[in-house]
Amino acid sequence: MSTTWHVLGAGSLGTLWATRLARAGLPVQLILRDKERLARYQASPGLTLVEQGLARTYPVMAQTSDSPEPIDRLLVACKAYDAPDAVAQLARRLTPNAEVILLQNGLGSQDAVATQLPQARCIFASSTEGAFRESDWRVVFAGHGFTWLGDASHPTAPLWLDDLDAAGIPHQWSTDILTRLWRKLALNCAINPLTVLYQCRNGGLQEHQCEVATLCAELAELLECCGQPAAAQDLQAEVERVIQATAANFSSMYQDVANGRRTEISYLLGHACQAALRHRLSLPHLQQLHVRLAGYLDARGLPSD
Numbered sequence: 001m002s003t004t005w006h007v008l009g010a011g012s013l014g015t016l017w018a019t020r021l022a023r024a025g026l027p028v029q030l031i032l033r034d035k036e037r038l039a040r041y042q043a044s045p046g047l048t049l050v051e052q053g054l055a056r057t058y059p060v061m062a063q064t065s066d067s068p069e070p071i072d073r074l075l076v077a078c079k080a081y082d083a084p085d086a087v088a089q090l091a092r093r094l095t096p097n098a099e100v101i102l103l104q105n106g107l108g109s110q111d112a113v114a115t116q117l118p119q120a121r122c123i124f125a126s127s128t129e130g131a132f133r134e135s136d137w138r139v140v141f142a143g144h145g146f147t148w149l150g151d152a153s154h155p156t157a158p159l160w161l162d163d164l165d166a167a168g169i170p171h172q173w174s175t176d177i178l179t180r181l182w183r184k185l186a187l188n189c190a191i192n193p194l195t196v197l198y199q200c201r202n203g204g205l206q207e208h209q210c211e212v213a214t215l216c217a218e219l220a221e222l223l224e225c226c227g228q229p230a231a232a233q234d235l236q237a238e239v240e241r242v243i244q245a246t247a248a249n250f251s252s253m254y255q256d257v258a259n260g261r262r263t264e265i266s267y268l269l270g271h272a273c274q275a276a277l278r279h280r281l282s283l284p285h286l287q288q289l290h291v292r293l294a295g296y297l298d299a300r301g302l303p304s305d
C-alpha cells in the first residue's frame with residue numbers, strides 16, 4: 001500500500017501536484033485552510049487541471065488540519081509567508097519518520113519550517129513548472145518545467161521518487177539543492193523587483209542593462225560570501241539570457257502586484273539583504289532596491305514583508 005501524499009494548500013502548485021499524483025492512482029489527501037473551505041470544496045466535483053486547453057476533474061479527498069489521521073508524507077504547497085504557520089498546525093500529526101517536501105520559492109521559509117520539525121526529514125524543492133489558478137479548485141498548467149529535490153543534510157534520495165515517475169512529474173534528485181535555490185533567488189532578485197518598479201515585461205529590462213549588471217555584481221559577491229560560489233558563476237550572463245528568453249513574460253512578482261496579491265519579497269530580496277547584513281557586507285544597490293520595492297508596495301496598500 002502506497003504512503004498517502006498529504007498536500008497542504010490547494011492553490012496552483014498544490015493542485016498541479018495533487019491531480020497528477022491522483023491520476024497515477026496514488027493516494028492523495030488535500031489539507032484545506034478551514035471547515036468553510038472544506039465545505040466549499042466538498043460541494044465541488046473535485047480539483048480540475050487544465051492542460052493544453054483540456055480540463056479534467058479529479059475527485060481528490062480533502063480534510064482540514066484538525067483531522068486526526070497521522071501524516072507520513074507532507075507536500076507543503078503554500079506561499080512562503082504562510083508555510084511555517086500552516087505546517088505548525090500539523091506538527092502533532094507528523095509521524096516520527098515523516099518527510100516534508102517544501103515547494104516554496106526563495107529562501108528562509110524552508111529553514112523556518114525545518115526548525116519547527118527537528119524529527120522530520122525536510123526536503124527542499126526548486127521548480128520551473130508554471131501554473132495559475134483560474135478559479136477555486138481549477139488550475140491551468142501554464143508551463144512545463146522541471147523540479148529539483150534535495151536534502152541539504154542527507155544526500156540519499158528517498159524511494160518515493162518512483163511516485164513522481166509514475167505521476168509524470170519531471171524531477172531529479174539534487175545533491176546541491178541549496179546552490180539551486182540560491183541561484184534562483186539571485187535571478188529573481190535581479191529581475192523581478194525591477195519589472196515591478198519599471199512596470200514592464202521582463203524584456204523591458206534590456207533598457208536598464210547597467211542597473212541589472214550592478215545588481216548582478218552585488219548578488220555574486222553575496223553568493224560568494226554565503227559559501228555559494230557555484231551559484232555566483234556567470235550570473236550576469238544567465239540573467240541577461242533569461243531576460244531575453246522570457247522577454248514577453250510578466251514576472252511572477254509583477255503579476256502578484258498587478259493582481260493586488262501579497263508578494264514573497266521577504267523570501268527573495270529581503271532574504272538577500274538580511275544575509276548581507278549578517279555578513280556585514282555593504283551592497284548599496286541591492287539594499288536600495290529593497291527600500292524602493294517596499295515603498296512601492298506600501299504605497300499600494302500591499303504588505304512589504
Ligand code: NAP
Nearest residue numbers: 009010011012013032033078079080082086104105130131
Ligand atoms: P497559491 O496558488 O496562492 O496557493 C497557495 C495555497 O496555500 C492556497 O490555496 C491557500 O489557500 C493555501 N494555504 C495557505 N495557508 C494555508 C493553511 N494554513 N492551510 C491550508 N492551506 C493554506 O500559490 P502557488 O502559486 O501554488 O505557490 C506556492 C509556492 O510555490 C510559492 O512559494 C511559489 O513561489 C512557488 N512556486 C509557484 C509556481 C507557480 O507556477 N504557481 C512555480 C514555482 C514555484 P486558500 O486557497 O484558502 O487561499
